[in-house]
Amino acid sequence: MKNLDLYIDGKHVAASNNATFERKNPVTGETVTIAAAASLDDAAKAVDAAARAFPAWSETGPAERRKMLLDAAASLTGRADDIVKAMGEEIGATEGWARFNVMLASNMLIEAASLTTQIKGEIIPSNRPGSMAMAVRQPAGVVLAMAPWNAPVILGIRSIATPLACGNTVVMKTSELCPRTHALIIEAVAQGGLPDGVLNAISNAPEDAPALVEAMIANPAVRRINFTGSTRVGKVIGELAGRHLKPALLELGGKAPMILLEDADVDAAVAAAGFGAYMNQGQICMSTERIIVVGSVGDTFVEAFSKKVAQLTAGDPREGSSPLGSLVNLSAAERIRDLIEDGVAKGAKLIAGGGKGTILNAVALDYVTPDMRLYTEESFGPVVSIIRAGSVDEAVRIANDSEFGLSSAVFSKDIMRAMSVAKRIESGICHINGPTVHDEAQMPFGGVKASGYGRFGGNWGIAEFTELRWITIQDGTPHYPI
Incomplete structure (x- = not known):
């Protein structure tokens, strides 16, 4: 030093x-x-x-x-x-x-x-x-x-x-x-x-x-x-x-949504969500904060995603043995714990989690609703909300039900349908069948x-x-x- x-x-x-x-x-x-x-x-x-x-x-x-x-x-x-x-x-x-x-x-x-x-x-x-x-x-x-x-x-x-x-x-x-x-x-x-x-x-x-x-x-x-x-x-x-x-x-700031249509490739979505939500402990402006699942794909996705989340544990980065490192400070960790506790107290289902101090494992909350703080507040941490939607129109409405509009993603095997949804999302960036976290030097970013x-x-x-x-x-x- x-x-x-x-x-x-x-x-x-x-x-x-x-x-x-x-x-x-x-x-x-x-x-x-x-x-x-x-x-x-x-x-x-x-x-x-x-x-x-x-x-x-x-x-x-x-x-x-x-x-x-x-x-x-x-x-x-x-x-x-x-x-x-x-x-x-x-x-x-x-x-x-x-x-x-x-x-x-x-x-x-x-x-x-x-x-x-x-x-x-x-x-x-x-x-x-x-x-x-x-x-x-x-x-x-x-x-x-x-x-x-x-x-x-x-x-x-x-x-x-x-x-x-x-x-x-x-x-x-x-x-x-x-x-x-x-x-x-x-x-x-x-x-x-x-x-x-x-x-x-x-x-x-x-x-x-x-x-x-x-x-x-x-x-x-x-x-x-x-x-x-x-x-x-x-x-x-x-x-x-x-x-x-x-x-x-x-x-x-951002509150990036990832919409999964009924025909989404679940394995690809799980991989993208795991990376997008938890890379750098979720401390990225493009981090996947909301996973919006449409209809029957929800249960299939949650079952597969739960296994992914459970594997993403955190540790001291100087030891290099864990996929996730530390949050930037204790106040950030405490704020994220408060968001999680608020969601669980109001009926969200906790998927994995744990940790102490600034070392927090990956967390997902299923059945997040608008009365929970996590629905609207940017977490900027290793936690993602799963929100159930009954239709594509409802999914788009939920995606746009945010003050933020930085990055987003849509997963579907029907590319033209996904493109139609992407155009309706209020964000500067949208990736079809890719994670919300994506940056290249030559692209228009904002x-x-x-x-x-x-x-x-x-x-x-x-x-x-x-x-x-x-x-x-x-x-x-x-x-x-x-």
Whole structure:
């Protein structure tokens, strides 16, 4: 364990007041990271550094930016062992989840590298004689990036890769729950050869976050904001961004439904539900939170799924002997236990479960109804609701009976019927005969309703992090009414 510094203008520096904060291991409670706690002055310095670096970086050629991002991808892959250790100690992640994070995040950097030559404009026919009109995309300026702890490498890299590829400079506010993990990815990307000030990062004590975020959003140099995290905090970010008329990309909470039609392949659905509901202990925004079974498929599915759930036990990830690891902290575990107890008390049938402290085995509750908290609240843990529906229309109604709309899935052997159902689900993402947890670097990723707005991924990210400008070239011939 070592003290972590801020990263501003290409240098590792202590907080201006030498303040620090601790991150403790969720299983043992021991301190595993001590990080610098940025002040408002430090945040301003980070934004200023990014603003100074912007003019030169925005004019850097696409080939040069591409090479740096590809080098960053290789550097990140080379830090995999360090990242596995940090994720295990800071957030209780399993080695498998940590290595998947590194793999997908590396792909995101490679995809971002490919975008440097895809930032295109077009010629538009003009009504003015002797005029050529162009739609041109240009870098926006300083981007404020905020990524969460649950998939810290994937979401951390996602928050900075496309902005950098588009010629923006970045200030990343790292998560208070995984400052060392986020510091490792910042180091890896910087080692790709980025000029000083192009990428900056500040860590902060939890209690300082509101003031720091508000000050950075208000800073005139910040032109774009992206935030991935809870809907509760996302609403605050969106309000602040709106107050200052700054575009924000918000990827927020989820309550992903998986609908099983009567002809669903039960074995395939069981495998997808097991992965979608319990990967990373259910601490994924796309996690399968609701399994909606239509008619007679319900009993068949529950019988098979119960066997799968019983096998998914949890343990200390440092021992590496269990498919599930630890929850991020004790309060998360207690909240999930409360949700389970509420459901059981109101008539839900408990399928498997158990554990103690932050170590919770996989849990499923059958016959979940709207009067139970688990029906509407995002659990963000290793628990899934099974809800019975009498018809396809009822299943769709239940799926849409949520404030969230990020990911979803439909299982059926009749693909056209499944496609019809998929179109009716209010979500940014829907997978037919696949799990709700699915991410690829080149895909448009984002939600609707309380799951946020805007899209990460591929060419769709370019629109989020560039300014679309109208520029004309005219021959100077007067065509004016006065």
